[in-house]
Amino acid sequence: MTEQIPPASALPSTRALLRSTAIAAAVATALLVTVVLPAEYGIDPTGIGGVLGLTEMGETKLALDKEAATAAQPPTVAAVPCPPAPPAPVAAPEVKAPPVVAKAPSDVTQVTLKPGEGKEVKLTMRAGARVSFSWATDKGVVNYDLHSDHPTTGAYHGYGKGKGLAKHEDVLVAAFDGRHGWFWRNRTDDVITVTLKTDGDYQEIKELK
Known part of the structure; x- marks a missing residue:
């Protein structure tokens, strides 16, 4: 079609x-x-x-x-700040112990003297050292001689002496290294006790026999 x-x-x-x-x-x-x-x-x-x-x-x-x-948008996450770091430990200041100062020796010494008896007490000291002392009897009087004998020559060195005393006190200054001290004699008819107190710079105190 x-x-x-x-x-x-x-x-x-x-x-x-x-x-x-x-x-x-x-x-x-x-x-x-x-x-x-x-x-x-x-x-x-x-x-x-x-x-x-x-x-x-x-x-x-x-x-x-x-x-x-x-x-549809992702949730916003708030930023969490990191915690601050702990402060560094501060070292405690060092505490220094005070220097130990040796205490000066101090002694109380007693000697007993029979009638007519003599006894001697000596301190070991260095030259120039100082010792304060005092002594007294319990009764009666004694004679005394404060002296030293040179350790090498044996020469006598006197600091003072007295007769008929019941007490005495002073400061002993050593003239040289060695032994320095007292000699007491009882001239009475009674037994007498002498009490000696020492305080100062010495190394030893000893009754000589």
């Missing part, structure tokens, strides 16, 4: 085509402004979308899209 070609007079003219195109474009624009924009984006330049309820629909859609986008 042979297809029939319509005559040229039956085809629309160019003017008619342009008119149809313009009308279609106008209708599409009108739909975009009055329907699509209010319904999709909540934009209503003509106000018709609000009357038709399309603007509210678009605003709701935008709000839902915004919520969905927010929910």
